[in-house]
Amino acid sequence: MAHTVTHKTVCQVCHNCCPIEVDVVDGRAVKILGNKANRHYDGFTCVKGRGQLDYHYSPDRLLHSLKRGPDGGYAPIWSEQAMDEIAVKLTRIIERHGPRAVSAYFGTQAFQTASASMPVAKGFMAGIGSPMVFESVTIDQPGKAVAPALHGTWLGGKYGPNEADVLLLIGANPLVSMLGLPLGNHGKWLGDKLESGGRLIVIDPRRTETARRAHLFLQPLPGHDVAILAAMTRIILAEDLIDSRFVTDNVTGIDELRSAVAPFEPSLVAAAAEVDVADLETAARMYAAAGRGYIDAGTGPNMAQSGTLLEYLILNLGALCGDRRRAGETVADPVSLYPPLPAVAQALPPYPAGGLGEAMRVRGLGHCPAGMPVSGLAEEILTPGEGQVRVLFSVGGNPIAAWPDQIRTAEAMSALELLVQIDPFMSATAHYADYVIAPPMALETPHVTHVLDFLQAAGIGPGAPYAQYGPAVVDPPEGSDLCSEWQFFYGLGQRMGVQIAAPHPLGLVEPVPLDMAHPPTEEELLDIVCQGSRLPLDVVRRHPDGVEGALAAEPATVVLPGDPSTPTCLDVGNPQMMADLAAVADNLGAGEHIGGTAAGDDMLLISRREMHATNSSYNAMAARGGRRHNPAFINPVDATRLGVGADDVVRIASPRASVLAVVSLDESVRPGVVSMSHAYGNPSPDVDTPLQDGSSTARLADVTVDFDRYSGQPRMSAIPVTVTPASL
Ligand SMILES: Nc1nc2c(c(=O)[nH]1)N[C@H]1C(S)=C(S)[C@@H](COP(=O)(O)OP(=O)(O)OC[C@H]3O[C@@H](n4cnc5c(=O)[nH]c(N)nc54)[C@H](O)[C@@H]3O)O[C@H]1N2
Numbered sequence: 001m002a003h004t005v006t007h008k009t010v011c012q013v014c015h016n017c018c019p020i021e022v023d024v025v026d027g028r029a030v031k032i033l034g035n036k037a038n039r040h041y042d043g044f045t046c047v048k049g050r051g052q053l054d055y056h057y058s059p060d061r062l063l064h065s066l067k068r069g070p071d072g073g074y075a076p077i078w079s080e081q082a083m084d085e086i087a088v089k090l091t092r093i094i095e096r097h098g099p100r101a102v103s104a105y106f107g108t109q110a111f112q113t114a115s116a117s118m119p120v121a122k123g124f125m126a127g128i129g130s131p132m133v134f135e136s137v138t139i140d141q142p143g144k145a146v147a148p149a150l151h152g153t154w155l156g157g158k159y160g161p162n163e164a165d166v167l168l169l170i171g172a173n174p175l176v177s178m179l180g181l182p183l184g185n186h187g188k189w190l191g192d193k194l195e196s197g198g199r200l201i202v203i204d205p206r207r208t209e210t211a212r213r214a215h216l217f218l219q220p221l222p223g224h225d226v227a228i229l230a231a232m233t234r235i236i237l238a239e240d241l242i243d244s245r246f247v248t249d250n251v252t253g254i255d256e257l258r259s260a261v262a263p264f265e266p267s268l269v270a271a272a273a274e275v276d277v278a279d280l281e282t283a284a285r286m287y288a289a290a291g292r293g294y295i296d297a298g299t300g301p302n303m304a305q306s307g308t309l310l311e312y313l314i315l316n317l318g319a320l321c322g323d324r325r326r327a328g329e330t331v332a333d334p335v336s337l338y339p340p341l342p343a344v345a346q347a348l349p350p351y352p353a354g355g356l357g358e359a360m361r362v363r364g365l366g367h368c369p370a371g372m373p374v375s376g377l378a379e380e381i382l383t384p385g386e387g388q389v390r391v392l393f394s395v396g397g398n399p400i401a402a403w404p405d406q407i408r409t410a411e412a413m414s415a416l417e418l419l420v421q422i423d424p425f426m427s428a429t430a431h432y433a434d435y436v437i438a439p440p441m442a443l444e445t446p447h448v449t450h451v452l453d454f455l456q457a458a459g460i461g462p463g464a465p466y467a468q469y470g471p472a473v474v475d476p477p478e479g480s481d482l483c484s485e486w487q488f489f490y491g492l493g494q495r496m497g498v499q500i501a502a503p504h505p506l507g508l509v510e511p512v513p514l515d516m517a518h519p520p521t522e523e524e525l526l527d528i529v530c531q532g533s534r535l536p537l538d539v540v541r542r543h544p545d546g547v548e549g550a551l552a553a554e555p556a557t558v559v560l561p562g563d564p565s566t567p568t569c570l571d572v573g574n575p576q577m578m579a580d581l582a583a584v585a586d587n588l589g590a591g592e593h594i595g596g597t598a599a600g601d602d603m604l605l606i607s608r609r610e611m612h613a614t615n616s617s618y619n620a621m622a623a624r625g626g627r628r629h630n631p632a633f634i635n636p637v638d639a640t641r642l643g644v645g646a647d648d649v650v651r652i653a654s655p656r657a658s659v660l661a662v663v664s665l666d667e668s669v670r671p672g673v674v675s676m677s678h679a680y681g682n683p684s685p686d687v688d689t690p691l692q693d694g695s696s697t698a699r700l701a702d703v704t705v706d707f708d709r710y711s712g713q714p715r716m717s718a719i720p721v722t723v724t725p726a727s728l
Pocket residue numbers: 014108140170171172173174176177178179180203204205206208221222223224225297298299300301304606607608609610611612613614615675717718
């Protein structure tokens with residue numbers, strides 16, 4: 001009789017890294033539940049994690065790699081054969097055009113299942129000499145990496161949510177996205193926090209799941225967050241609510257900031273953003289009055305305006321209120337699987353925010369602190385001349401579905417001489433690929449939770465010391481020929497005589513040269529990722545329920561005193577940021593705001609996430625025969641005005657393009673706003689199948705409009721659109 005074996009491992013479907021228990025019968029995984037022995041998560045899982053078996057065993061899953069034939073159709077190819085052919089093509093292209101012609105893009109799932117593969121893939125790119133390495137970070141919240149360059153970094157760290165008395169969430173919805181509050185069991189954490197006196201302020205055009213728990217909720221028109229933050233800064237300065245001691249010792253540029261926020265008169269900002277001025281003032285006072293504050297802005301506001309300016313103002317507010325750790329305090333959120341980051345109660349002064357490496361040939365963009373600007377890559381591919389990009393390796397990402405400006409992306413994918421998509425499914429981008437490489441999936445791959453550390457280093461991780469190792473729990477399907485991401489790049493390296501040195505994910509340790517004659521094991525790759533880690537990986541491997549609490553806390557990091565002989569300051573008055581702020585003030589004064597009830601039929605399209613899918617993958621609702629599409633959520637007031645009802649089809653047109661979408665009525669969405677999740681739609685920008693595949697919001701964005709000067713990120717939320725009734 002078949003018997004069930006229960007394996008403990010880590011869910012790799014999203015960055016939340018929930019500990020799970022997988023029941024396996026005769027080598028087949030049959031059920032997934034949360035691991036209750038882990039106190040940090042307390043048994044939490046979500047519908048995607050529990051439902052991933054539908055994907056793992058999907059009849060659509062690729063069990064062999066595919067090659068596109070001359071007729072455009074795809075036929076299976078052995079992965080060894082695919083690597084042979086690709087190595088030959090690549091060598092020829094590099095000989096003719098140089099290594100810059102070869103690019104790689106790492107998307108969301110590259111940070112998940114393929115996280116141990118990234119060092120090999122990046123080592124390969126470095127080995128061939130190409131700087132054209134891109135990550136989804138620059139179409140996410142790149143301002144989080146760029147703003148510290150302009151403001152400086154407090155080396156003692158910011159107070160995290162566990163240490164804070166007041167939490168200010170701007171366009172982040174952690175109860176659904178699992179980002180913005182300590183990664184783990186968000187609902188339970190927030191309940192405990194509020195019960196113990198914590199205060200929550202939420203600013204979002206949608207009354208989100210998180211907003212419903214807030215003490216103070218502001219529901220502005222989208223795209224006004226910079227003005228709102230500037231007004232809050234003005235109030236805090238005018239009412240002298242700052243931490244004068246901290247500011248005097250550690251902050252410069254305050255006079256410049258004071259002048260720059262002067263035009264952001266609260267009543268003017270409140271009128272433009274359509275919020276109550278009293279609420280705006282209360283938000284500023286509530287934040288400043290608390291002992292310790294924590295601010296996080298999510299994807300919405302980061303995509304609606306310059307994410308750099310937004311995040312810069314957030315850093316400024318935190319510094320003005322002294323929300324920075326002092327000497328002698330313990331770092332509550334140390335990294336665990338990376339080497340310990342030193343903590344000193346001192347400012348690291350500003351450093352260059354641009355010109356850091358390779359320059360792009362488009363729009364003056366180049367390597368920024370968040371990496372190479374993804375939103376310029378399609379233009380790089382389409383722009384003739386020396387250095388033109390002709391090859392793309394797309395790993396764990398889905399450019400056609402997710403990159404802003406779908407029409408341009410589709411042109412670029414079609415123009416490539418060689419597109420290799422590593423993907424377990426025939427994703428939208430796979431339809432453009434010359435080769436689709438079929439990799440193993442999450443449950444077949446061992447994993448460590450270092451993505452938590454990656455986020456922890458940015459101040460948005462688990463908020464506490466934590467690590468888990470998760471073994472593979474099933475073998476690849478019988479008869480399959482899978483090639484993991486690292487095997488693919490290692491295999492190319494072998495064939496092309498390229499020596500690969502695997503870099504550390506944060507660059508904290510020297511790259512490790514791989515033995516190019518004997519492939520590493522997956523466990524050895526995990527050891528490379530975790531080399532020198534604060535918690536040794538071997539210790540973590542011995543704790544199948546995860547390492548947490550007191551066990552994870554040692555060795556603790558205590559903030560050391562700064563060096564008084566070399567005083568350094570955080571800069572709250574960076575000239576470029578002040579100039580950018582002045583431009584926002586000019587528009588505010590001119591009353592030039594788009595969208596909303598005031599401007600007739602114009603509406604603003606904003607982004608959102610839904611619990612049952614991760615971007616374009618793991619859609620648990622679709623897998624169970626439910627809704628496959630991403631509705632256009634609008635307020636019933638707008639529906640009436642537009643003369644449409646639930647499930648009606650509408651055309652949503654931006655200045656760039658239009659899409660067909662299916663209406664869903666939603667009281668939680670502010671009137672004047674269309675709220676839709678991204679990364680849906682069929683592979684073609686010319687044909688819409690809104691019910692079967694959903695609608696591409698990426699098509700409505702234009703990479704050349706309102707793009708951030710450092711990261712290149714264009715306006716991807718708060719996009720002006722008109723909505724009109726349509727039919728299929
Ligand atoms: N279930 C699920 N979880 C996910 C994902 C997923 O697809 N599904 N994706 C993952 C990824 S890749 C990421 S980066 C994170 C993102 O995590 P979050 O940033 O928390 O993502 P969202 O849930 O989309 O929250 C963004 C919020 O911004 C609001 N918003 C939009 N425009 C504006 C604006 O102009 N101003 C303000 N103030 N608010 C605005 C939206 O209404 C929305 O509530 O989530 C991750 N987690």
